[in-house]
Amino acid sequence: xxxxxxxxxxxxxxxxxxxxxxxxxxxxxSSIKIVTLNYEDLKPLLHKNDDKTYVVNFWATWCMPCVxxxxxxxxxxxxxxxxxxxxxxxxxxxxxxxxxxxxPFVKNRKLESKVLHFDDANEQFWIPDIAENWSGSIPxxxxxxxxKRKFYEQSxxxxxxxxxxxxxxx
Numbered sequence: 001x002x003x004x005x006x007x008x009x010x011x012x013x014x015x016x017x018x019x020x021x022x023x024x025x026x027x028x029x030s031s032i033k034i035v036t037l038n039y040e041d042l043k044p045l046l047h048k049n050d051d052k053t054y055v056v057n058f059w060a061t062w063c064m065p066c067v068x069x070x071x072x073x074x075x076x077x078x079x080x081x082x083x084x085x086x087x088x089x090x091x092x093x094x095x096x097x098x099x100x101x102x103x104p105f106v107k108n109r110k111l112e113s114k115v116l117h118f119d120d121a122n123e124q125f126w127i128p129d130i131a132e133n134w135s136g137s138i139p140x141x142x143x144x145x146x147x148k149r150k151f152y153e154q155s156x157x158x159x160x161x162x163x164x165x166x167x168x169x170x
């Protein structure tokens with residue numbers, strides 16, 4: 001099932017992949033703009049070597065387990081943003097659904113974490129490059145800092161997520 005999802009997503013992205021202009025992530029009362037990145041653009045964000053701990057969640061608006069766990073990431077972001085922790089939500093929504101689904105979803109849910117849109121058809125490269133053991137299914141989360149890195153192919157409750165984050169902060 002997971003491999004079918006990855007193949008479908010990859011095929012869809014391959015046929016709809018076009019060079020897109022870079023946008024900025026900006027939330028205002030009237031509009032939300034979310035940057036769309038390919039893997040070349042995303043990779044540096046997955047390998048920062050500074051004093052922060054990064055919690056990077058791969059999700060999509062059409063993934064019910066992903067949507068169910070988003071409040072845990074939002075709560076973590078609120079609780080730890082002043083403690084050198086950055087939560088980044090990387091949406092794998094289909095490119096044609098960014099304007100119709102993703103942006104309204106972010107606006108309606110009032111997401112405060114940084115949201116990025118990922119669009120890259122070369123999933124045979126970027127999936128194993130992010131995590132060797134990743135099947136490509138979502139939700140999936142990468143937690144890392146300059147000393148430690150761990151990938152999770154699972155859903156999280158807030159308590160589970162906070163517990164995992166603490167292993168990076170202690």
